[in-house]
Structure formats: C-alpha cells, structure tokens
Amino acid sequence: MAIVDLVINTQHPLQAVPPDWPGGFWWHWLFFTVVLIVFVLVMVMAVIYIERRGMGRMQSRLGPNRTGPFGIFQPVADAVKVLLKENIVPTNADKLVHWLAPVVAFAPALLIFAVVPFQNGALLADLDIGILYVVAISSVSTLGIFMAGWGSSNKYSLLGAMRNVAAIVSYEIPLVLAVVGVVLIAGSLSMNQIVLAQGIPFILLQPLGFLIFFIAGCAEINRSPFDLMEADSELVAGFHTEYSGMKFAMFYLVEYAEAVAISAIITTLFLGGWRGPVLPPWLWFIVKVVIVFFVMVWTRTTLPRIRIDQLMAFAWKCLFPLAVINLLITALQVLTLSQDLIWVMIPVNIAIMAVLVLLWSKFFKLGWGRVEV
Amino acid sequence: MTIETKEMMLRTEPFVLNFGPVHPSTHGVYRMRATLDGEVVLDIEPVFGYLHRGIEKLAEQRTFTGFIPLTDRLDYVSSMSNNLAYVMAVEKLAGIKVPERAEYIRVIMAELQRIANHLIANGSFLNDCGAYFTPFLYMFREREKIIDLFEMVSGQRLTYNYMRVGGVSQDIPDEFLPALAKFVKQMPGKVDEYDRLLKQNEILLARAKGVGIISKEQAVNCGISGPILRASGVKWDWRRADPYSIYDRFEFDIPTASDGDCYDRFRVRMEEMRQSLRIVEQAMKQIPAGPVRAEVPHIVRPPAGEAYVHIEAPKGELGFYLVSDDSIAAYRCHVRPTSLINLTALREMVRGWKIADLIIIFGSIDICLGEVDR
C-alpha cells in the first residue's frame, strides 16, 4: 500500500505524465508495467481456476483438485505441461504468419490494462481518451486470430477465423454505442473520471447499456453462448486447431486475459470500478472483476451456442437498434434532467429496458435457417 | 481485361470439408465429406466402415449362445435391447417359451436401457448444440444410476450379456428391487430438472426448432424408425403395433410430435423417458416369483428355418433375421441396423443448412457407430 500511495502522491492524480518528468515518469511506468503484467498473469491463472472449479461444481463434479491444496496450482501445472509440448507447425502453414499470430493476439489483451484504474489515479496512463483507446486496441486481437486461422492452412481454422472477424466487426458497434451512453452521463472519456463520476453505479442508470455491453463483450471475446470461433462440437477448436505448445498457451492466455479485460472494463464502466465501502479500493476492483467473470462462467455452463447467422442477426437487428435507442434516451435525459434528479433515471431506465427487451423479443426472430441449394 | 460493371460478383467456389472419422461430435468414427459454400452445406457424402468388424460373419462361426456377448457390441449404449432382440429371434426359431418372471425382468431391463440411451442421446445432442457439457454430465449422472443397477444384475457396466435363450442368465439379486424403486421415485424429478434446464431455453429453440425437418412421408419412405419417426408425427411403436414379450400388459402412451425437427426429436425422447418409467413402475409391481430360465440346453440347436424378430429398441426398430440349418451356429444372421437406416435421410435433412445445423441434426438422429458399421 505504501508504495502505491507514494506513486500516487508524486504526481498529479489526473495527469498521465507527472510534473517531475522524466524521473517520475519512468518510475511510474516501470512500476505499473510490472504490476500490470503480474496482475494479468495472476488474474488469468485465478480465473482459469475459478472457471474450472466453478464449472465443475455446477456440473456436479469437482474440477481440478490434485495439484496443491484444492488444486490451486492446476493452472501452473497446465502451463508447465503445455510449455513442454512439442511445437508442431503444419507443413503447408504460412510459417511467419503462423508464428506471429499468437503474439499479435496477445499484445492488445495486455495493452488494454494500461488505462484501467485500480484505484483513484492508480493506472499506467490516465489517457483523456481512455475508453476510446480500449475500443481501438481491443479489436486488434482479431487480427491475430485471423492470422492464426489463415496461417494454419486448415479449413476448420479458417472457418473459425472468418466467423470471428464477422462477429467482432458486428459486435463492435453496439459495444461502442453502449459505452457512449456511459460517457454521456460521466461527461468524460477518461476511465478514472468515469469511475469518479459513479456516485451511483452506472449499471443502475444504464441497465440497458450494461446488458448490451455485457452481451457484446461476451461476443467480442468468444465467450459462450457466442463461442462460435472455437465451437468444439463444430469446428474442433476453431482457429487454434493447429497450434500446440507455447503458441497454444499464448492463445489460451489471450482468451482469459481478454475475459479479465472485459470484466475489468465492465467493472470500471458500470459497477463503479474501485469504489466501495470498507475494503481497500484495489480489492474492491478485483472482487468486482471476479464477480463479472463468474457470471460469464455461469452463462457458459448453461447456455447452448447460437448459430453464425443468428449471431449476426442478433447484433444488427437486436443489439444495434437497442443501443441506438438507449443512446437517444440517455442523451435526452442528460439534456433535460439536472444533476440532483439523477436518481429519477434509475426506475425510468429499468422500466424502459424491460419494455424494450420485451418488445424486441416479440418482434425479433432469430435466423431464418434454410438456404435453398 | 474487362470488368463487369453491372455485376461485380466475387467469384466463389464450394469447398469440401472433411468431418471425421475423428471429430468431437460425430459420435464415434463416422465420417462425412461435406461440400460447403461458405457456411452453407451443399451436399454431404457419408463414409462408413471405420468400425466394421463383420459381426454378421462372426455369427456364423459362433454358437447361438456364444453370439450373445457380441450383440452387446452392436449398439453399445443399449446392449440390453440388443440382447433382447437376439435372444427373442433365437427363441422364435427354436420355439421356446420364456418363463413369466424372466419376461418381466426383460421388460424392466429394456425400459431402463431405453432411459439410459435417451439420456445419452439427449445429452450429446445438447452438447452438440454447444451447452458446454452441463446437460451431458447431468444426464450421465442419472445414467450412472441405471448402469449401477445393470452392474448389479449382470456384473458388467457396458457389455451386459444378461439375456439368455429362454430367459435371463441369473435372477435379480434381492437388493435390486428396492434400489429400482428408489430410482423410479427419484427419476421423474430429474427429468423435470432437465426440462427446466434447457427445454424452454430461447437459444435452444432458435437453434433446434424448424431445423432438419423430415416430413412424415419421407420418414416412412426412408424406413426411419424410433423417436425420429414419432417426432415426424407417425404414431408407430412396435411395442404397440406388434406387442412382443409382455408389452400388451402395460399402460403407456406413445409420445409423438408433429414438426419432425431437431427440437421435436429431443422432446419425444424426453417424453419417452417418462413413459418408460411408467412401464418400469408397473412391471415392478406385477413381477411374479418363479424360474427365470426355461429348460434350454446351454448350446441351442434350433430346427432348420428362418425367423425375423424386431423390437422397439431405443433408437428404433432393431431386428434380427436368423437362418438356421439345424446346427449349433446360425447359417446367416442379419441385423437390421437401426442407426444405418436412420441415417438414410441425413443428406436431405442437412442440405441448405449451416455447418452448425449439420452437427445438431446429426446429433439429433442419435446413431451408434457400432451398429452402423457392425
């Protein structure tokens, strides 16, 4: 704690570059880079453990329980095992692309955390355009996934990668529109400012926005029920069918790092970030991230997967109009309501969400199915 | 080079994707070559034979009794039904009357086996839909309880080899009926739980409803039997249409559906589990005491002739056609392969659907490769 306070106190809390640049800057940079990498790796291991144990219990079994007490070292054991595996590259693969893909996919997952505040001002770079940065960076990993699909020269991989590109391009739009609602209320693009503005967590002010963001976020990071890119019952393993050893481990890491990233962003944007009573802020942040992740595990355990055309239809015909309506309503509310009356938005917005969801599920039909051939 | 300004079409061509024989959801070593246009299935060509063991030829070299263990290996998720069909064929050939108690035991076993098979069928169907192993494991939990009962009576967990010509191999042990009563009491709640888990699930409805439709006429024409036929709206069950064993003594309904899509097949199977439980419950109450095996020599020698016996196995009509030439081994033994014939319509069912639908349509047919390839 002390060292965190030290770092925060040596700089202006809301400025990316501290005043006593360059010494303070490098100190800040080094500290947070190390913290972020450690945080991401530890969190990934933790969420893998949570997912496997939680899913195991929900499926009436135990989950990994052999390595270490309660099996907590299972992710470590898996990592060691996978690192010792032979690295197999298909003969017809595009070697360079095949090699580069995991790196390209992994980098953005790590970069996202640069703007996520762990507590007030405790973040690598408090960019003024924080959330815009997140949106921009997060879609880069698609490139890595497509490279993996293309470079493997495997039809299953290619199909998975194509599905991924199609899905991400579509889901980016409702995702961003849902974010805009939050930005309108908070009045800032900076992640730290958004957290500071959340006297009431935005999940209450923006229930529909939260729903859209959560669904679109799940689709972005290939979590069930949108895990069509890996779809083990259809495409064997999707884009990473032909990967083994360290490169497979990278993809595995990407998958969970992205899940943590999306959970962290949802926490920051909708759940009040590090804000909370009693516990220290960074702990609140981690607890909330884990809760959001657990909901993802829960849905993954329960729901079947949807089909690619239904996925696209859902994005364009359901989430997109809902996001636009949400944005309009939010803008109207921000324009008309004064700051004191902000609590009025809670019941109103929840009612609006219920009505819209009911309305859409009534008129909206998923997919059409058969194509004449 | 001139560019067509009127229609700037991208030139695309279909490609062939090979499914199986090792693919997570081909339920064994089935293989199909699918011709795809993007995600749309244009055509499939099934390729069989990866599990062909020549069971029909093996039957000609084994005694009538010695072939019973091999029938376990046909449709290995419902071995009891295979045993039953085969021994009934031999009994018909040799004109053997089965003791009353043995008939009841057989019915209980066959119906428990139907539940076990439908649990696997629905579990793996939902798994194919992408419900990440949850329904599969729940259903395996209940199947495990049935397997426990089978293990108790027969001593094995997969290849039971329990039925014998003229009865069953041994009487059920004393602890069997109490355990069965407990199971029958508990199981309906579990079936309700599966229904709660996914039956109304909107995603499942969107995925499975209206997908892979097979019409009534086509189903009959293709020789399809079992839950698939009933899901298409044909109320046809050999237990009712041609009551074998003692099925005419029990009260049960034949669940049917009308659309013939994947969801209907799933629902019909769910409902059949409930009906099977009803039969087991009635049989449990009525079961008389007495011998469980007719006086039949260990090595049967039926008179020359031929016999065809079919039963309503969990997957459909399972039949054995036996020709005897008055020796201890069958002259010819033909298995009516339910799974193989049910696959006939697969091509028509999947054309025009997406890859994901191909997988779930295939899953909803519920085949067992041991029976397809024999």
Place this chain on the structure above:
Amino acid sequence: MKFERYGIGIVKGLTVTISHLLRHPTVSQYPEQRLNVSRRIRGNELIWSREKCTGCGTCAKTCPQGAIEIVTSTNLAENKYEVEKYQVDNGYCIQCGLCVEACPYDALYMGYSFERAKYRRGELVQADDMLLESAERPASGYFHPEIAQKLPRQTLLIERITEKR
C-alpha cells in the same frame, strides 16, 4: 401474457446450474475413494480350480473367442482326465462369463479384481497355477451365489449421494 419467449427459459436454466453449485458433487475420487463393485462383477482374469476341474472342455467349447486352451491326458487307472495344461489368453477374453456359466462342475470363477492391467501382451496369457485363486485374485460371485453372499454390498450411486446438502 406468457413469458416463454422473453428469456425466461434462459433464467430457468441459470437457476438449475447455480443450484448445483450448492449440491454435493456426484463424482468420487477414484484411487482414494473406492466403491464396492457388484458382487457379480465379471472382473479381469478367469479363476480356475484345479481340484474341481475334470478336464471336460466345456468351457473351451463355449468360449466365443476361443481364448481357453485345455490339454488333457487320459488317466486309465482312475478312469478320468488329467488336465495337463489349462491356458487362458486374457488378451482375447471379453469377460462374457459364458465359460463360468457353462462349467458343469463349478470349477471356474470370474475375477473380482479389476486392476489387473499388464505391461506386456505375453503376461496376459496365463496358464495353470497362475489361474488359481489367491489373495490378489479373489473370485467373484458371478454364477456362484455362495461367494456372492460373502462379498461386500455394491455401492450404489442412488444410495450414496444425498443430493441436498
């Protein structure tokens, strides 16, 4: 108004999965927790009794796999067969139990043990003294109700699990 198409199915499913989080898991941890197998289990390896065997060869005839090989010689003095060799190839054995059922003198038993894997195929071929009953090769109660009486009761999943916590 029925809420069938409005996500209520998803919510129902979610309640089922979350309720399982609070129930006991069904699985047992195998090497530590051992369940009793059926009293009639047709376990690995055939068990043969030299005293009871008369060398009639019924077992070899009934075996669908032809895994039993029996060589006898005639003992004219006592007017019976002497079993010279009794050999079972467990690699071919499918544990169908027909030999035990067919044996007219109750000289054969199925094994009660189930962890009898071998590293070499040659070790699967067992003959004569290797087939006798011993401490690590107990006999099962398959077609031998008198043995079944003494064996421990089978653990049943249906009785073992109390699903409500």
Place this chain on the structure above:
Amino acid sequence: MTVALSGGEVAGQLEEKFPGGILESDQNCLVVKGDSLLGIASFLKDTPELNFDYLNYITAVDYFEYFEVIYQLTSLEHNHSLVVKARCYDRDNPALPSVVGLWQGADFQEREIFDLMGISFDGHPNMKRIFLWEGFPGYPLRKDYL
C-alpha cells in the same frame, strides 16, 4: 398386432397382373422372379388395400445354388407385413433391380448387400462399396469366402 400376410393370399392377387412373376408362395413368404420384382414391389406399395409403405429391411442369404434376397414390408396404415424374396442364380454376376426408387430406405442396405454379398442392384444411384474399401478382394458374407 401386426398381421403377417400369407404369401399365398397375396400371390392370388398378384397372379393375374404378373403372370409367371411369382415362383413360389407359402404361408410365410412370396418368392418372386427377379425381372418382375420391381413391378410387384410397386404394385404392393401402391395398391391401397395392401399399401406397403414401410420397408423394414433387405438382406441376402447365400444358399450356394442361389442367392436369396429378402424384403420385409410393413404397412403402417393396415398394420400388416409381408416377406418378399427374390433369387439370383447367377453366381458370378448376380443382379436384381433396385427398389430405391420406391423405398429410399433401401439405399444403404442395397449398398451393404453389394459390398458384403456381391449382388448388384440395377438402377441404384450410387452402387459402391459401403463398409469395405474399393478393391477389397471378394465378398465376405458369401459362404465360399474364407
């Protein structure tokens, strides 16, 4: 209860339509000539009072002098069944007309018989081996195959 129609009875109905088409008929079955098999089959399927719309199975037996191909038909409407048999005396190139056009369920089964017994069915759209690979020597279910 499914009524097994007597072969003799049905033969009476068929005799005037297909003179010489029926070789034998007894209580259990109806043995027809290979050439008239298709005609008789379509008659059995399309006549309303017979209406055999369901083909249970097809199989073949090798009796050394001839191959016997057995068709079991069921009518789901009337709930009766009939066994029709056809014989092939040619051991080198046995052939019969295919019934795929009438009952699609015959598709894989005819291929299976072709594969294992070597009887080819004329008019089948895809007469290829089904379980064994192309070029497999012999037909395993024949009695002279060792």
